[in-house]
Amino acid sequence: MMRFFTQQPLTLGARVTLEPALQKHAIKVLRLAEGAQFELADDRQHAFVATIQTTAPLVVSVDTPITRVVELPVCTRLICGVPKGDKADWIVQKATELGASQITFFNSQWATAKWKAERVAKKLTRLQAIAQGAAEQSHRDRIPTVSFARLADLTLEEGQVGLIAYEEAAKAGEAATLVQTIAKQPQALACVFGPEGGISPEEVTALTARGFIPAGLGPRIMRTETAPLYLLSAISALTELQEI
Incomplete structure (x- = not known):
């Protein structure tokens, strides 16, 4: 599953409108459609599985939290x-x-x-x-x-x-x-x-x-x-x- 970063703060259950640059890459380049899922992380190191609700603009629902540890301990x-x-x-x-x-x-x-x-x-x-x-x-x-x-x-x-x-x-x-x-x-x-x-x-x-x-x-x-x-x-x- 692909991962993207957003400057929008993410909370479980929220609906978030993502940046135009991300919308262009996900929809126009990768051709993702409504219902598709990807991983989404914000600048507070919170990561979730997100589901596309609409493509123009790109609105996603913030679904399952991703809790695995991926950053170096140091x-x-x-x-x-x-x-x-x-x-x-x-x-x-x-x-x-x-x-x-x-x-x-x-x-x-x-x-x-x-x-x-x-x-x-x-x-x-x-x-x-x-x-x-x-x-x-x-x-x-x-x-x-x-x-x-x-x-x-x-x-x-x-x-x-x-x-x-x-x-x-x-x-x-x-x-x-x-x-x-x-x-x-x-x-x-x-x-x-x-x-x-x-x-x-x-x-x-x-x-x-x-x-x-x-x-x-x-x-x-x-x-x-x-x-x-x-x-x-x-x-x-x-x-x-x-x-x-």
């Missing part, structure tokens, strides 16, 4: 150096499928690619749309927020643990920090990843001064688009699969 923010080409698209799509709650990009000192200020808004609009599509495909309860920030402005929020996926830590054999961090069951985690050129020592120093901890992600050196996905997969294995 609210995870990825902070990624701007990569080359279309790798940001890949990171956003796959990280959304793997459960990231926020994805932030930054212009890194050693990066071979940087985003110009006048192009950031357009890029974020595109990436946010990719995140929504991936969240619908993977039946998430929330759409990750995609943003852009200066590394100098990044700080940890209360209750948030900060890590730096640092190549030099991995080369030195550091292999315990990630597992030990997740074992403490943090409410939220933020992890910084360097771009293709790597994260500079100056950037690492600045981040550690703000509470971020360098961590290795295993003995192999991963590409900039691979490391965030490894982190999310490791968090899932360590928190969601332990009872199986």
Whole structure:
């Protein structure tokens, strides 16, 4: 069953008129008709099975609640150096499928690619749309927020643990920090990843001064688009699969 997101608040038993963009996609593109059902989630992470009552406008009845847990137990923010080409698209799509709650990009000192200020808004609009599509495909309860920030402005929020996926830590054999961090069951985690050129020592120093901890992600050196996905997969294995 397909899933869509709406900005309308959903309550059991309500009849809701959905947005024109959603109506166009569901009715004109997918050719759904009266009586068809799909999953519908709002921005409060409430999800229901909805039934189409009318198609123009698209009015649905909010029927059965969906209660299965699909979000990562650790609210995870990825902070990624701007990569080359279309790798940001890949990171956003796959990280959304793997459960990231926020994805932030930054212009890194050693990066071979940087985003110009006048192009950031357009890029974020595109990436946010990719995140929504991936969240619908993977039946998430929330759409990750995609943003852009200066590394100098990044700080940890209360209750948030900060890590730096640092190549030099991995080369030195550091292999315990990630597992030990997740074992403490943090409410939220933020992890910084360097771009293709790597994260500079100056950037690492600045981040550690703000509470971020360098961590290795295993003995192999991963590409900039691979490391965030490894982190999310490791968090899932360590928190969601332990009872199986």
